[in-house]
Amino acid sequence: MKADATAIAGLHLIADRFDHVLLDQWGTLHEGLAVFPAALDCVARLREAGKRILILSNSGKRAGSNQRRLATLGLPPEAYDGVLSSGEVTWRGLHAREQAPFAELGPACFLISRDGDRSIVDGTGLTVASTVYEADFVLLGGLDDDTAEPERWRTLLTAAAARQLPMLCANPDLVMFGAAGLIPAPGALAAFYQSLGGTVLFVGKPYPPMFAAARDQLGHPPPERILVIGDSLDHDIAGGRAAGMLTLLIGSGAHRATLAQARDLPQAVKTAAGAAARMPHWTMDHLTW
Template sequence: MKANASAISGLGAIADRFDHVLLDQWGTLHEGMAVFPAALDCVARLREAGKRILILSNSGKRASSNQRRLAALGLAPEAYDGVLSSGEVTWRGLHSRGQAPFAGLGTACFLISRDGDHSIVDGTDLAVVSNMRDADFILLGGLDDDAAEPEHWRERLTLAASRRLPMLCANPDLVMFGVAGLIPAPGALAAFYQSLGGTVFFVGKPYPPMFAAALAQLGHPAAQRILVVGDSLDHDIAGGRAAGMLTLLIGSGAHRATLAHARDLPQAIRTAAGTAARMPHWTMDHLTW
């Protein structure tokens, strides 16, 4: 892996390289409080430059829920072209039941979600059960902060693994921003379930269905004219690279502890990436024009 990620001061420096932007949400646009002022300005400048903007999020909540949240945090729906969440892609799959892994999961699910959100099952034929013993599968859409630690679930998930209950994880993120900083995200709980012998099916970044859905929503433009912007090498960069898209890493997000005080930033990014498949084309500290 020889190539370095080129450090840039803002997206304006590479605006001629792309026509469409897939923007990550948490860690890129905001950290749960308000959309960063520089990010707000950047989104406006992207629209002025004629770029199409799709917010691509590993949130286990539906697209409409994410759009309402973004509006409450300061980013109006008319400022961009749409939201595609892993929860939305999961809902579509559960609603149609047309292909794997959705087709063979059964109809009784034990739902784990954030803030008691049930929108991921609304309008489907699923019955939500309160005991894993009665479930055909586990649907992991989100985690409340106080239930984020995988050990909190050990007893129940050990039982589920012994019953060979599959888990459908609608948010593969490994870490998320909690009140006290970075805490385990649903992807970490799914990995914990795998370590107990459980089978997990993932929907979201970096998995191909998420990027295929984004391409479809954009009208199938050339992948090499799409820029994926996000703070995770594991999800945004790896997924964008695999889809043949351009990638830019926001250094102040999920990898901040590794990159913030690096004496040699290019080397630190290479080390964190590990392979060319996770190496961003560009990097910058915060989302800015």
């Protein structure tokens, strides 16, 4: 495995190493209530330093929805250069129907989404089926907190698996922040579906199409001049490293239970990573300039 991740106190210490930032939302910028003050300041300092900032999120909602939500949490659209969500990449794929896995999916989906959101299907020509028995595939865009526990879906997903319906998962995250702390995220429900014999097609971090779309949106800069900042070794760090980008892990997010009490943070990160492919270049506790 590569050398330990370097613990840094602020981004200004490595600002000369990158020109572009792919910045995670949940656990990095906010936890659903308000953008962390230090993170808000950091975004402003990055822009002052001439860096381009793209919010890269495993949200199953579309980019516009994420922008509006960030604005209500204290980060206005003019503070950064754009949002790319896995929901947006999914919508584009379902709309175009030109590339795998989207081209092979049928015309009717059973939609599972957060807050009843239908923007991921609006304008795609898809029919939203009322039951899995009328659907060609399951489209998993998000989960409400009170339905996040996979076991609640056993009966429905067992029926879907028996019909061999593929699931298109637009949010591969395994955990998310609920009112009572960390709860299962859509990626955990997708894994549950796999355990029932179902087939899952993933869109989002750490999968290559998400990072390729981000580079497209940034105008194809060299990957080694892009810094991926996030709180997940599985999604942000693994995806960024596979794309040849620089990576920084925020320790207070998804891995907080493992890292919060660590006396030696770099060593704790190395242990949690377990492999070079998940090892960040740098780490810090909270996003700070």
